[in-house]
Amino acid sequence: MADSYNAAVALATGDDISIGSTTTRVNDFVNRGAEFDDLYLFPSLLEACCLVIGRPFKLSSLHARTLRPHQPAQELHVDVRRDSPDWPLLGFILMIDDFRPDNGATRFVPGSHRWPGTPKDTMSDLRAEHAAEVLACGTAGSLLVFNGSAWHGHTANTSSGPRRSLQGFFVPRDGRAATDFAARMQPETRARLGPHAGYVLNL
Numbered sequence: 001m002a003d004s005y006n007a008a009v010a011l012a013t014g015d016d017i018s019i020g021s022t023t024t025r026v027n028d029f030v031n032r033g034a035e036f037d038d039l040y041l042f043p044s045l046l047e048a049c050c051l052v053i054g055r056p057f058k059l060s061s062l063h064a065r066t067l068r069p070h071q072p073a074q075e076l077h078v079d080v081r082r083d084s085p086d087w088p089l090l091g092f093i094l095m096i097d098d099f100r101p102d103n104g105a106t107r108f109v110p111g112s113h114r115w116p117g118t119p120k121d122t123m124s125d126l127r128a129e130h131a132a133e134v135l136a137c138g139t140a141g142s143l144l145v146f147n148g149s150a151w152h153g154h155t156a157n158t159s160s161g162p163r164r165s166l167q168g169f170f171v172p173r174d175g176r177a178a179t180d181f182a183a184r185m186q187p188e189t190r191a192r193l194g195p196h197a198g199y200v201l202n203l
C-alpha cells in the first residue's frame with residue numbers, strides 16, 4: 001500500500017493536489033488504482049456507518065494526506081457541527097505509516113461528539129493540549145474510524161519522516177458529497193467496480 005500510495009501521489013496533477021500549511025493532500029483515491037477499492041468497501045467500516053449515520057449513506061471523499069516532517073499540531077476541530085444538515089458524518093483514516101507520538105498521530109477528545117459546542121466555541125488556543133485528549137497511535141495498516149463531530153486533529157510531526165495516510169468520509173445519502181464520484185468516474189474504474197461499489201459511490 002505504501003508503494004501504491006507513493007506512485008499514485010506522484011502521478012497526481014493540477015487541482016487534485018493541495019498543499020496546506022502542514023499537510024499535502026491528493027484527491028480522489030477511488031480513481032487511482034484497484035489497490036484502494038477494498039478500503040472504502042471494508043465491511044467493518046460500512047457497519048460503523050450503519051451505526052453512526054443510521055440511515056442510507058454514501059462515500060463523500062477519499063484522499064491521501066501526508067503530514068510533512070517538522071510540522072506543528074493542527075487546530076482541534078470537528079468535521080461537522082451537530083446542527084449541520086450534513087450531520088452525522090463518519091470519518092476514517094488508514095495509517096500508511098505507523099502513527100506515533102512523535103510523528104503527528106491524530107488526537108481525539110473521547111465523547112466530545114456528544115457535546116453541543118466545538119473547540120472554537122470554548123478554547124482560546126486550538127493547538128494547545130486538551131486535558132482529555134488521547135492519541136490514536138497504531139501500526140501501519142491500522143484503520144481509525146470516528147464520528148466526525150468528535151474533536152480531533154493531527155499532532156505535531158517532530159520526526160524527520162512524513163506521516164502518510166488515506167482519509168475519507170461517509171455522509172448521509174441525501175447530504176452533500178465533497179467529491180462527485182459519478183462525474184469523475186474513469187472508464188477503467190467503472191469496469192472493475194460491481195453494483196455494491198456503485199451504490200456506496202452513489203453512481
Ligand SMILES: O=C(O)CCC(=O)C(=O)O
Nearest residue numbers: 065105106152153154155
Ligand atoms: O491527519 C490527521 O491526523 C487528521 C486530519 C484532520 O482532522 C482533518 O484534516 O480534518
